[in-house]
Amino acid sequence: MMRFLSRIPGLTGWRRHGLAFGAGASGALAMAPLDIAPAMIVAMSAALLLIDGAGPPRSRPPFVQTGPAASRKTELKSAFVAGWWWGTGYFLAGLWWLGAAFLVEADEFAWALPLGVVGLPMALAIFPALGFVLARLVWIPGLGRLFALAAGLGLSEWLRGWIFTGFPWNLYGMALGDHLLPAQMVSLVGIEGLTILTILLCAAPALCLASKPWGLQSGNGRLGALAPILVAGTGMGLILLFGFVRLSLNPTRFVDKVELAILQPNQPQGPSFTIDNKSAILAHYLSLSAPVMEAARKDDVARVLIWPESAFPFILSRDQEALSLIGSRLSPNLWLATGAARLDTDGEPHYFNSLQVIGEGGLLLDNYDKIHLVPFGEYLPLEAMLRRFGLHHFVHVPGGFTAGTARRPLFVPDLPAVAPLICYEAIFSGAVMPDEGAERPGVLLNVTDDVWFGQTAGPYQHFAQARLRAIEEGLPLIRGANTGISAIVDPVGRVIASLPLGAEGLLRGPLPEPISPPLFALYPRVMPWLVRLLVFGTGLWLFLVSHHRQ
Known part of the structure; x- marks a missing residue:
């Protein structure tokens, strides 16, 4: 693999684009349900070498002109194009x-399938392309390149x-976040912080x-050449050790006399x-x-029944017959929390995607x-313009859903x-x-309906991300x-x-009982930015040391 990677900086034309596309695609193997974490090493190492291939690292600050403006522009364009192909593959x-999702009601949406399957990835690829450019702006010889990559891609992911x-x-x-031991790091720095650490660890082997023409430094001797891998391995070891200790200190404890019942229809x-x-x-x-x-009629155990998102093809709160039928099956110690559309007719009619709690007798x-609606799924951005092209949202609600106004318990x-x-x-994350x-709540309740995505990777990826919030x-x-994955997860995942x-x-x-708020829960906005500043500061320090030695 190392011999293969060593050829990347010298590639040009379609071979460079194809390699970037394939390297980015390999990174997706690290996502659920495959969870092949080492695949991200290939993706990130290739990313670093692709940026190397945009031209030799600069030995002066980026704000000092060291060559023709056209040359600098060519370097940044090369980095952007490589990042776009890399991101498109990913x-x-x-x-x-x-x-x-476009095939559930194929008569209405199949024509737009290329827009979602190919168009969206091509649009999202602009973000890693921007990350490559940001990294290239501060690209310096040696170890500093690693921190430039982490800073650039980390910022573009934000x-x-x-x-x-x-x-x-x-x-x-998520390459690490879908594995229980390394996932514990999100309790300190959140998934955005873990993303930056993942870039650092996975790009280090490059x-x-x-390859001196590209400013690659191998150190002195075999040990020097392997130093980046040894350092990255040590960092990964510390992350795993933290995870092991945290899990050991937080065994699962349960609330007495409370039972959950989750319906997956x-x-x-x-x-x-x-x-x-x-x-x-x-x-x-x-x-x-x-x-x-x-069971609720036979004992005094408190029970909560959960039905999924969008459980009904009608407005439950306005259907007294349905409410009465459901309420007749509930009891003083059994409550229902269910997803349901809600209609507000106070003024102009508005539909909401809601989570409602119902008690005995059908009492709401x-x-x-x-609050955070899905673009194109639950509402249509720039609706007046896009409807002219035949686009409309997936949900069969007039005008789409309206966003809620407050996030409250x-x-x-x-x-x-x-x-x-x-x-x-x-x-x-953090929202x-x-x-x-x-x-402060004592539990997260997530209802969803991933039926649109069938037996694909989507529901697995959705669950993996929800688990990180815990x-x-x-x-x-x-x-x-509705179709899975339904689960009960404890506060350490x-x-x-x-x-x-x-x-x-x-x-x-x-x-499960909650635990004391971890550091990220106390400072959800501060901790990821602290990691970003630390990475940027380290890169700047490495640059100053390198420049001073010259």
Whole structure:
């Protein structure tokens, strides 16, 4: 592999583009469900060498002109193009499963499949392309290149999670974040911080290559040549040790006399999911939920039943018949938390994607409206313009959903304060807790409907990201998914119980207790930026030392 990587800086033309595309695609192998973490080493090492191939490292600060302006422009263009091909490979290989959503109602959406499967990865590739350019601007000989890469790609990943409402799906740090031991680092620095550490560790082997025309330094002797790998290995060892200690210090503890029951109905979307089939759909849910409903009438154990996102093809809160039927099956110690659309007719009608709590008799106890909606799925950005091209959102709601106005705890009797997360909201690190001033929740409740993506990698990746929110916040996660993966996760990420993708059933289990807020939960905005500043500062120091020696 090292011989193969050593040829990268000298490649030109389509061989360079093809290599960049393939290297980026290899990084997607590190994502769920494959979780081949070493694949990210290939991707990141190749990224460093591709930027090397844009031209020799500069020995002076980037703001000092050291050559013709055209030469500098050519270097940055070369870095951008390499980053774009690298990013296109990464996102195409990691997000191919989006195509399944366009085939659920193929008569309406199949024509747009290329836009989602190819167009979106090509657009997202602009972010790593920008990261390559940022890195190239401060590219210096030796070890400093590694920190330039981490700073550039780390910043572009932050932008990807923020700009245009954000899409932080499959951040590079997920290569480690989907493995329980290294995932514990997110309790300190969050997934954005772990992403920067992943870039540093996975790109380090490229520094072992000796190719002086490109400014690669191999050190003196065999030990010197292997020093980057030894240092990266030591860093990885420390991360694993931290994870081992943290897991050892936080055994799973459970709340007394509280049982969770998560319904995974495996209810298909499409033509059968209509109001005409209301009775059959409700009967299906109630039949699967019957065991916990019967148990609740026999003892005093508090139970919470969870149904998934968008469980009904009608407005539950306005259907008294359905509410009464559900309420008749509940009892004083059994409550239902379910996803449901909500209609607000106070003024102009607005539809919301909501999570509602229902008690005995069909009484609606509390409601949370989803804040972070899915572009093109739940609403159409630039609607007036895009509808002219035949585009519209996936959900069959007039005008799409309206975003909620406040993130607040959800009241569910017999549970601690609940942080509600509807589907897509669970992927946003540091943005899952209630607004400032609200009490700290004791549990995360995530309801979702990944039926659109079938038996693909998408639901596995979604669950992996939701699980990291539990580790970051030190809170247990209750996850109810229509088609899976439904799970109960403890506050350090252990999966206590789960139902696999595509299965139908009722998952029952105890509620894990939360732990003390980890460092990231206390300072969710500070910790990732502290890592960024540390990486930038180290790179700057290395540059000054290198420049002084010259």
